[in-house]
Amino acid sequence: MKKRTKIMVVENDLATKNVIGGALVAEGYDVVTTETQKEALTLLAEASIDILVADINFPKTEGVNFLREIKQSFPEMKVILMSVNGSADSIAYAMQEGVCDCLTKPFSMNKLLLVVNRLLRMRALEVENVSLRKRVGEQYGFGGLVGRSPRMLQIYDTIETVSQTDATVLISGESGTGKELAANAIHLLSNRKNAPFVKVNCAALPETLLETELFGHERGAFTGAIRQRRGRFELADTGTLFLDEIGDLPLSVQVKLLRVLQERQFERVGGNETISVDVRLICATLKDLKNEIQRGAFREDLYYRLNVVPISLPPLKERKEDILPLIDYFATRISKKMGKKVKGVSEEAKTLLYKYPFPGNIRELENIMERAIALLKGDMIKPEDLPDDVRDQGKSQSIVCERIMELKQLGEAVSIFEKEYIQNVLKATKGKKGQAAEILGISRKNLWEKIKSLEIEI
Ligand SMILES: Nc1ncnc2c1ncn2[C@@H]1O[C@H](COP(=O)(O)OP(=O)(O)OP(=O)(O)O)[C@@H](O)[C@H]1O
Ligand SMILES: [Mg+2]
Structure with a gap:
């Protein structure tokens, strides 16, 4: 159920308080009324009020302090001030203290309702903006920052x-x-x-x-x-x-x-x-x-x-799960900028990048991607397109598992592992498929099928 708007009226003149309160209730708002600022502050702490309509001694110190306290404790609340002496200076001063609108007495209830309506629309827009910002952040990276570790x-x-x-x-x-x-x-x-x-x-x-x-x-x-x-x-x-x-x-x-x-x-x-x-x-x-x-x-x-x-x-090495999204982000951005068609980054190259400690952090990753794409012949970034420092650590074992375990669904992880493992066995047997099939415990035909479906290069 939609939450009803809650309005508080602070007015020390009983008759006026009742008129204003009555008009607001008639419009369907939840209304809380009080005659003193002190009580208002206590009530505000208990109820979540959307709009405050207050007659306070402004710009006298007591009134100014009340407004400051409100601004600090309830920064999102909209405040309408009644009975400010209508000079431009004091209205400007009130606005500075966080007041949204000023009404000089006497005013009609219609006028008050119009102001309330306007402030509610303003509030709704603010809420919308916040969630819009959040959505933009999710889609494109927060303010240009990619990575959701x-x-x-x-x-x-x-x-x-x-x-x-x-x-x-x-x-x-x-x-x-x-x-x-x-x-x-x-x-x-x-x-x-x-x-x-x-x-x-x-x-x-x-x-x-x-x-x-x-x-x-x-x-x-x-x-x-x-x-x-x-x-x-x-x-x-x-x-x-x-x-x-x-x-x-x-x-x-x-x-x-x-x-x-x-x-x-x-x-x-x-x-x-x-x-x-x-x-x-x-x-x-x-x-x-x-x-x-x-x-x-x-x-x-x-x-x-x-x-x-x-x-x-x-540092990037402490948020490794951001590496792959960053690779995709840079691949798309840089290839677009250079007007080159890049399908993506091969699993082997991704594995190497994932393992690399990136002493120069994201700037280094960006440079690596830029260099790779600038010099790219085909449409896929492969280990040979990466700098020596990155490629050399491919010699260490089990990196594929380290990455796969964190990031992939089982089926995909198994395919990546299968591909790299078969590749290793083929390398070890110097490309002899019969021997490789034997080691792997599968038929030659089966090995051929895997070489084709997993796009293994021999
Ligand atoms: N989270 C991120 N998502 C996308 N790009 C990023 C991210 N972090 C940094 N970059 C990119 O990496 C490069 C370096 O970022 P930036 O200049 O903000 O880093 P820095 O910490 O100020 O570096 P330095 O200390 O060297 O000045 C920039 O091109 C920036 O666009
Ligand atoms: Mg900097």
Whole structure:
């Protein structure tokens, strides 16, 4: 059964409270009424309310505190404020405090019902958007992130949650694990998605340039500063700033960054004007920042400011179940980009890739696939299309079982095993089928049939 919409009315004038409550009940809503803010907070904690219609002393402190508490504890609830003194300023202020609509008394019940209706439609849309995002994530990989291993699913969850806030995120992980992609996903899922996503690689610039790059400079700040220049913080205003390789940020710039995080304010190099920005910060590091702190190369206070929400991307070798989906994803994407017809990757090649430890993580897998497809003669990627490092470990035994056991249905697993095992026996007998059939304990005819049906190359 569809849940009925629950509305709470907070109104200290008994007669008005009854009129509003009555009108809402008549429309079929579940209504809870109360006369005090204090009681409202208690009731809100007990019932799940969709819309709150409240007459509070706004913008007096008491009213503002009430709204802030609501925004913090019930961020999804829609709030309609009654009886704000109707000035544009106080309405704007109320909106800032999370209020969705303001009604100045006296107002007709029709007007109230219209507003309630609009907010309910808005809420339904928000719910739809969340589930749409989830579906998009499943089909194409979450924000471009492919792989559904338990550890990645957990990370998608964190990304989804944190994207709905402005909290600073610190992404750590080995090279090529997808740190930048994760930062991108957070931005794209946030409501800053239409504002700029600005990236700075802290390892790529010398100390002096980095400071002006981040904070900008005034005209004449140094020789060669012929005009004023806005820094990346300003360029990222209302959007997201991604500081990559934050572990390489020089100590002098760390101090300045700390201040921005504390006060959201800074001055351009060589300037006095204080600039305020609204920027969501995401940082990434492949260094262990705790080690850097011990070495005296990273400020501890800055670390705690940055590490509000940590996301640690596991190396590919710790989420082997993602390897095959990634292979398929890259095979499709790269062959399309290069305009080449690629049917897929042979089981033997997949086995080798599955076994490989990928020190360069997903970037390395992507490069391997790119190279293989660029040089591919036929339409199937085979072991000989893979780099030596990957091929060489084929010499070790039983890798086929390791992969098959985790990922395949029995019938398919048996076929893969049969194929590779028959191939091994044929290799050992130098292609002599009679001998191979004998070892395998099957007839020559049967062996021929298997060679054909399993597409075994001899
Ligand atoms: N889960 C994933 N699904 C699909 N592609 C991925 C995934 N993770 C990473 N990639 C791809 O791998 C490459 C490396 O990813 P990215 O640049 O985000 O890694 P990084 O951790 O920032 O690496 P580095 O530390 O070297 O800068 C990119 O081309 C990216 O598109
Ligand atoms: Mg990177």
